[in-house]
Amino acid sequence: MKNSIKISRQELYEKVWSFPLTQLCKEYNLSDNGLRKICIKHDIPLPVSGHWSKVRFGKKVTKIKLPAKDETNIIIEIKPFEDKSSQSFKDSLSEFPDLILVIPDELNNPDKITKALKQDLSKKKPSSHGNRENVIAASYNLEVPDVVISKDNLSRALLIIDVLIKNFRILGFKVYCTLQGLIIENDEGEKKKISLTEKSTAKIVVQGNYNWERRLFFPNGKLMLRIGESYRMAEFTDTATEPIENKIRKILLRVLHNFEKEKQERFLSAIHHAGRKEEEEIRKIVRKLKEDEYQRFINFYNEAERWKKFMVLKEFYDYKKQVNPEDKNWLEWAKKKLDWYDPSKNVDDSLLDEVDKNTLELRKRNHWGN
Structure with a gap:
């Protein structure tokens, strides 16, 4: 066939794991389904959904190995979709x-x-x-x-x-x-x-x-x-x-x-739709990364604020321990509260389990009492 492309099985495997199918479809003038069928026919594994989104953001991905074949130097002939719109029928x-x-x-x-x-x-x-x-x-x-x-x-x-x-x-x-x-x-x-x-x-x-x-x-x-x-x-x-x-x-x-x-x-609409779908997946990942990063920073900020307040309480505790060492009940009680409030320990306290440590306010209950 005119303009057919010959490529080895190993080369096509490297291509599909180096570039998104939407890009290769344009290069070979094939539909997404057409290129997939060629890969399936020659037992060439394909990246799973979301693979390229992870690659773009530097996340770890798994590359499936190319299964061995008895035949050596297999040559695959890719026959591009023929544009007949400009030809006489x-x-x-x-x-x-x-x-x-x-x-x-x-x-x-x-x-x-x-x-x-x-x-x-x-x-x-x-x-x-x-x-x-x-x-x-x-x-x-x-x-x-x-x-x-x-x-x-x-x-x-x-x-x-x-x-x-x-x-x-x-x-x-x-x-x-x-x-x-x-x-x-x-x-x-x-x-x-x-x-x-x-x-x-x-x-x-x-x-x-x-x-x-x-x-x-x-x-x-x-x-x-x-x-x-x-x-x-x-x-x-x-x-x-x-x-x-x-x-x-x-x-x-x-x-x-x-x-x-x-x-x-x-065919062109399918390629465009596949590209739009991948872009939407990327936008979702970016949005999630931003939300996670924001929440991570807020937690960092809140812990820093707690640490400052904790140090004030710790200093006061040490002072009380020095000037009034015989008040063992209070010192024991205060030590437990310090451990509960300490950002590095976060020890549980059943009597304070409804208190938000960052604001020191009682959490709002729903109408079921939870």
């Missing part, structure tokens, strides 16, 4: 010689979906549909393609839909109908809706006993095919020089192009 169509690129004059062995659509539309008479007049529309409660046309364009619509369905099946898409209409789905589960409508021309119509003027829309004979929805939607319309029947190749190429483009967008 004509070559990809040449791989499918059975594609129908010319619309036949009549239905020939129609697909079951086309049969169901024909059965639904053939029995209908032109009527109003939304703001359009004199059209026939596929039944909303049946799983058939979404089609709204004039009766005169029924044969054209059936031929176009049938050829597209057959071509999409040849290209490997799943083709089926739901209550929303005709759906094509690729092997990654991405879906696109196909609909066919007839464009309309507005006319002012006078109706009723009071000659009310209404703006109504009537079919003008020009068909419009829509593939996909929202901003990803592609449209193909009859023009004066080229009807939809002559655009089958363009339609198929656009569908392949759009699916491929969306695949690349998902």
Whole structure:
């Protein structure tokens, strides 16, 4: 394959333990999952989650050894994701010689979906549909393609839909109908809706006993095919020089192009998301380090303040011991309190267990008495 990369198993092992996967994915133009699969296939261990965050902050990490292999000098071929957005897709169509690129004059062995659509539309008479007049529309409660046309364009619509369905099946898409209409789905589960409508021309119509003027829309004979929805939607319309029947190749190429483009967008989005996730983990670690450092300093400060106060008490205790040595009960009691208050000892005292040593205030109790 063009631009493929050959690397030894040992070299790839050193790479994945020297750089985050998100960085290597960009270097090799692979998805995170694609690079992981290559490593798993060749029994190359990967760093665990959070590994690179620890490395960044100088924390100790464990590097898993590369398992030994019987084969020596294993060469791995990495095949980068090919960017087809800038290429013509004509070559990809040449791989499918059975594609129908010319619309036949009549239905020939129609697909079951086309049969169901024909059965639904053939029995209908032109009527109003939304703001359009004199059209026939596929039944909303049946799983058939979404089609709204004039009766005169029924044969054209059936031929176009049938050829597209057959071509999409040849290209490997799943083709089926739901209550929303005709759906094509690729092997990654991405879906696109196909609909066919007839464009309309507005006319002012006078109706009723009071000659009310209404703006109504009537079919003008020009068909419009829509593939996909929202901003990803592609449209193909009859023009004066080229009807939809002559655009089958363009339609198929656009569908392949759009699916491929969306695949690349998902790939880039996955890399971006992985990078954002790693950044968020780093922010959490930094925030925790700051909080811990702040609390550590506060403890240091509080102990220093206690030590100053303890030294005052210790000096007073020594003075009392010198001037009043016979008061053994008090001296014994005071010695215990000094040991309790001494930052270097922190001896427990059951009678003072509710006192905060830093503030010498009673701790607040909750309503359960704890």
